[in-house]
Amino acid sequence: MTGFYTLFYKEVLRFWKVGFQTVAAPVMTALLYLLIFSHVLEAHIQVYPNVSYTAFLVPGLVMMSMLQNAFANSSSSLIQSKVTGSIIFVLLPPISYRAFFLAYVLAAVARGILVGVGVLLATLWFTQLQFVAPLWIIIFAMLGGGILASLGVIAGIWADKFDQLAAFQNFIIMPLTFLSGVFYSIHSLPPFWQQVSHWNPIFYMIDGFRYGFFGISDVSPWQSFAIVTTCFVLLSALTLGMLKRGYKLRA
Amino acid sequence: MTSAILVQQVAKRFGAVRALAGIDLEVRQGEFFGLLGPNGAGKTTLISALAGLVRLDSGHIEVMGCDVVADYRNARRQLGVVPQELVFDPFFSVRETLRIQCGYFGIRQNRESDAWIDEILANLDLTSKANANMRSLSGGMKRRVLVAQALVHRPPVIVLDEPTAGVDVELRQTLWQFIRRLNRDGHTVVLTTHYLEEAESLCNRIAMLKAGRVVALDTTVNLLRSFSTHALRLRPAPGALLPAALLSRAENKDGVWSIAFDHYEEIEPVLAELRAAGCSLDDLEIGKPDLEDVFVRVMQGKEGVAA
Numbered sequence: 344m345t346g347f348y349t350l351f352y353k354e355v356l357r358f359w360k361v362g363f364q365t366v367a368a369p370v371m372t373a374l375l376y377l378l379i380f381s382h383v384l385e386a387h388i389q390v391y392p393n394v395s396y397t398a399f400l401v402p403g404l405v406m407m408s409m410l411q412n413a414f415a416n417s418s419s420s421l422i423q424s425k426v427t428g429s430i431i432f433v434l435l436p437p438i439s440y441r442a443f444f445l446a447y448v449l450a451a452v453a454r455g456i457l458v459g460v461g462v463l464l465a466t467l468w469f470t471q472l473q474f475v476a477p478l479w480i481i482i483f484a485m486l487g488g489g490i491l492a493s494l495g496v497i498a499g500i501w502a503d504k505f506d507q508l509a510a511f512q513n514f515i516i517m518p519l520t521f522l523s524g525v526f527y528s529i530h531s532l533p534p535f536w537q538q539v540s541h542w543n544p545i546f547y548m549i550d551g552f553r554y555g556f557f558g559i560s561d562v563s564p565w566q567s568f569a570i571v572t573t574c575f576v577l578l579s580a581l582t583l584g585m586l587k588r589g590y591k592l593r594a
Numbered sequence: 595m596t597s598a599i600l601v602q603q604v605a606k607r608f609g610a611v612r613a614l615a616g617i618d619l620e621v622r623q624g625e626f627f628g629l630l631g632p633n634g635a636g637k638t639t640l641i642s643a644l645a646g647l648v649r650l651d652s653g654h655i656e657v658m659g660c661d662v663v664a665d666y667r668n669a670r671r672q673l674g675v676v677p678q679e680l681v682f683d684p685f686f687s688v689r690e691t692l693r694i695q696c697g698y699f700g701i702r703q704n705r706e707s708d709a710w711i712d713e714i715l716a717n718l719d720l721t722s723k724a725n726a727n728m729r730s731l732s733g734g735m736k737r738r739v740l741v742a743q744a745l746v747h748r749p750p751v752i753v754l755d756e757p758t759a760g761v762d763v764e765l766r767q768t769l770w771q772f773i774r775r776l777n778r779d780g781h782t783v784v785l786t787t788h789y790l791e792e793a794e795s796l797c798n799r800i801a802m803l804k805a806g807r808v809v810a811l812d813t814t815v816n817l818l819r820s821f822s823t824h825a826l827r828l829r830p831a832p833g834a835l836l837p838a839a840l841l842s843r844a845e846n847k848d849g850v851w852s853i854a855f856d857h858y859e860e861i862e863p864v865l866a867e868l869r870a871a872g873c874s875l876d877d878l879e880i881g882k883p884d885l886e887d888v889f890v891r892v893m894q895g896k897e898g899v900a901a
Contacts, residue, residue, distance in 0.1 A: 349697025357685045428681035432743065435645055435675055436698035437667035594608070594648045 347442035350433060354450030358416055365454060369412050370461040373404045377466055380526060390528045391559045397470040402553040403525035404466070405459045409484060410545065413455030414491040414498070414516050417447045421499025422508050434593065440586035444496065444579070451492030456484060473556055479564055480555030486571045487548035491516070493578040500591050519545045529561050544574045596659040598623045598751050598782035599644065604653035606639055606806075613639040615806035616653070621784060621799075623658075623750070626777050628797035628814070629786045630885075632893060635803040637786045638678060641755050645675045657751055671699060674749035676741050678756045678786075682728040688715070688739055689724045692746050699747035707746075714742045717772045734765045741769060745776075752776065753784045758792065770796065794818075794885040802892050810892045818883040823854040826864060829877040837871035840864065852881070 551567035554560035
């Protein structure tokens with residue numbers, strides 16, 4: 344247990360020591376999105392009845408920031424320690440693969456939630472938010488963060504150089520998050536793209552998360568919960584399998 | 595008594611390269627054991643297998659009776675490894691690094707663990723750098739921290755993979771003083787190094803590896819005896835000739851004659867013969883057996899020594 348706790352603490356301390364880069368900067372980026380999109384679209388779009396576009400946008404931005412930062416934390420920590428060779432310090436001790444997985448994932452979720460809370464607090468100046476079903480907010484934040492953190496572990500282990508990790512982030516994670524209904528409801532899309540969106544698991548994370556704020560969503564929160572939970576279980580199993588085999592970590 | 599390290603029929607391939615080709619080795623508790631060999635001989639692969647960083651194709655390894663695969667958690671608790679590469683985590687100070695490493699091994703931070711960290715820092719001359727960030731340290735200092743990291747959990751078996759590569763004399767002396775003390779206190783030490791004089795002065799027993807096989811394994815004293823002898827080196831004055839009785843025993847290299855001997859009593863008869871023949875000398879010295887000689891002979895030859 345001490346091994347797990349120490350690894351978790353080390354991972355949290357790692358991002359906390361560079362908090363401007365890992366927490367403050369993503370909050371700032373999300374605020375810029377909010378300022379630009381709400382300024383341009385506030386008067387033109389109302390996605391849900393009685394919900395302003397700015398209010399609609401905030402949960403999406405919060406979730407997007409959480410997901411991207413959860414991914415960034417586990418993936419960058421692993422690739423950095425692999426490239427510098429300091430990964431040996433966590434491979435030599437008697438830390439089980441489960442403790443390894445939990446520590447990296449929970450620390451990444453912690454960073455995601457810290458950034459998410461930061462974005463939420465900062466955006467409270469701009470709009471009035473409702474919190475209709477807070478439990479759904481917490482559930483989707485944890486599961487979404489957990490999924491992207493697991494993906495970060497997979498990408499960090501798989502990538503041999505920063506270039507490969509950047510490709511994973513820019514060609515998989517970014518399109519999935521941007522095309523998941525952060526800025527719009529998928530009902531505003533043509534039927535084909537609506538169908539495509541239903542294959543994007545991040546759509547369900549954001550839709551379920553948004554339900555927690557407004558009590559309205561594109562699909563039922565229970566459906567989103569089932570899909571997101573299934574994704575989390577599958578990805579966790581895959582990550583645990585990789586760690587157990589020592590894939591790319593133990594020759 | 596349980597072996598500190600037991601290696602049985604260990605084999606490992608990396609693609610077409612056979613890194614370990616069926617190694618058998620036992621390191622007894624309390625030994626200062628040398629693992630020598632040229633680059634690519636398999637030393638680091640063997641250490642990595644010991645530490646669970648490399649998965650074996652066949653064979654098995656135990657550390658203090660714990661199988662490194664089946665009982666890997668206990669095996670790793672018994673082992674402290676100083677890696678060959680100069681690696682560090684740039685986010686933390688020296689003290690944070692050591693406390694974190696302690697925690698990885700299941701040791702909660704308390705007064706006792708902090709006192710041990712302070713002791714390690716003092717013994718490795720790191721006290722003044724305890725709160726410095728790892729990035730700000732010189733190469734030699736970083737090497738000391740690596741040694742400290744391997745010792746934080748007080749492992750009974752310490753493996754040092756070329757710990758003095760590229761470091762100054764002062765660190766070497768400080769380091770060996772501390773490691774010798776740990777060895778005296780009962781810790782088993784396994785050392786790989788390319789500095790053979792270090793191995794000769796520190797190790798009780800030595801294994802030499804070549805192409806993934808153990809080609810020599812014996813006590814340092816026996817290896818020196820088997821492969822190297824004392825030699826009386828003579829440089830005759832210009833025009834002086836070595837007496838015929840000595841010529842049959844002597845080897846000439848660059849004008850210096852070497853006469854091998856096992857015991858110092860054999861020197862006097864040689865000098866007597868030189869005096870009798872009126873052979874005056876420009877220079878005379880006694881060469882002691884050294885490990886470099888042994889190493890070169892073992893690596894060049896096909897013979898093996900095992901004990």
